[in-house]
Amino acid sequence: MFARQALRSAQATSPRFFSTSASANRAVAVLGASGGIGQPLSLLLKQNPLVTDLRLYDVRLAPGVAADISHVNTPSTTTGYQADQLGEALKDVEVIVIPAGVPRKPGMTRDDLFNTNASIVRDLAKKAAEVAPNAHLLIISNPVNSTVPIVAEVFKKAGVYDPKKLYGVTTLDVTRASTFLSGISGKKPAETIVPVVGGHSGVTIVPLLSQANGGDAVAKGEQYEKLVHRIQFGGDEVVKAKDGAGSATLSMAYAAAVFSDSLLKALNGEQGVKECAYVESPLYKDQGATFFASPVTLGKNGVEEIHSVGKVSAEEEKLLEAAIPELAKNIKKGVDWYAASP
Structure with missing residues (x-):
């Protein structure tokens, strides 16, 4: 009872979270869903009534995160995908959010993250260009200043680049x-x-x-x-x-x-x-x-x-x-x- 009232209260006092208008069927994939950003982001997306099909992918633990989040009593379905199921996770999605990558540690700059995260983002973008070329891509993986241009280059090479659908989340x-x-x-x-x-x-x-x-x-x-x-x-x-x-x-x-x-x-x-x-x-x-x-x-x-x-x-x-x-x-x-x- 208290939890339900608290949820209603939180929604009532958060004007930006979330729209309550009628939604179309929207499939959203989170790539890097078991990480420090991916897990809370997935939980927040599960609460969004505009998301009807939530796909969670990571190299490990994504099915467990999905099982956990699926117990939240909101209408959207939640499915977790293993490391070898990226193509399945991306099939027919409209929005792809990419927080995948290694986190910053003390003394590290975003540039220190570059080589590792650049490779991760490139590989995810390649599969997205192949399986979901018309999806909107929201890039979180740092350094965003460089990873977004990498995604653009991947999509250009695949012949499916649409600059209107690529965003660095700032x-x-x-x-x-x-x-x-x-x-x-x-x-x-x-x-x-x-x-x-x-x-x-x-x-x-x-x-x-x-x-x-x-x-x-x-x-x-x-x-x-x-x-x-x-x-x-x-x-x-x-x-x-x-x-x-x-x-x-x-x-x-x-x-x-x-x-x-x-x-x-x-x-x-x-x-x-x-x-x-x-x-x-x-x-x-x-x-x-x-x-x-x-x-x-x-x-x-x-x-x-x-x-x-x-x-x-x-x-x-x-x-x-x-x-x-x-x-x-x-x-x-x-x-x-x-x-x-x-």
């Missing part, structure tokens, strides 16, 4: 920025949504605090610089706090579930669905940043419109000037790696 940067800003402004986090543009690591993360409700509460100088640094390196804060036992898995799962929900609502025909996401973009293409995170409008076919960064402050302009060359390097690294290791 929603965690937005939720962090909103949370941290609300602690300064005193406003509710839901009222302090901060657009975060650029990329998904370090200096490539550019929070546009000047565009946020409550952004004027941040004093220029030291307070502003500390807040920006905390948003850009929030993952390090979690890695340190977990003392080597993990990274930002729970908050990342939440952020990925938020973006997944927005995409599913758009696929179902809801209008005006807007999120920040790392996508193939013309905004800074002339500077080598062929992928860039900015607000995008989502629709039935994926990305409908890529919005500009808008008016920015002098401080934010400097952040962009630092971010774009670094982001261009990250993208080139992914493209070059795939050219050498197709």
Whole structure:
């Protein structure tokens, strides 16, 4: 009784979780479902009424995770797939979420993760291009700045690339920025949504605090610089706090579930669905940043419109000037790696 009331209460007080509109049949696959992000993400997706068929895949333990989650009393079916069943897991899916890969450890940067995670993402993308070429791909595996371009190259080689259906999930940067800003402004986090543009690591993360409700509460100088640094390196804060036992898995799962929900609502025909996401973009293409995170409008076919960064402050302009060359390097690294290791 209490658990049921608590669930109803949680749903009532969480405006973003989840849409209660009538849903089409939506098959969603989580690749890397038994990991630190994959398990809580799978649980959150099981609670989303827009998901009707939840497929969980990993190299180990996915059937067990699926069995556990399947006991949650929501309508969607949940199936786990073994290491040799990737093709079955992907058959006829519409949305593929990829958190697979090794986690960050103390002292590691996202670049330190590159070689291992690049190989994992490449191999999963190859099978997706073969079995589910029309699916929407949500990439979580770090370093996102490089893994998303790798997926694009895989799909290009297979002749099935659609840039409107490939997203690097940068929603965690937005939720962090909103949370941290609300602690300064005193406003509710839901009222302090901060657009975060650029990329998904370090200096490539550019929070546009000047565009946020409550952004004027941040004093220029030291307070502003500390807040920006905390948003850009929030993952390090979690890695340190977990003392080597993990990274930002729970908050990342939440952020990925938020973006997944927005995409599913758009696929179902809801209008005006807007999120920040790392996508193939013309905004800074002339500077080598062929992928860039900015607000995008989502629709039935994926990305409908890529919005500009808008008016920015002098401080934010400097952040962009630092971010774009670094982001261009990250993208080139992914493209070059795939050219050498197709």
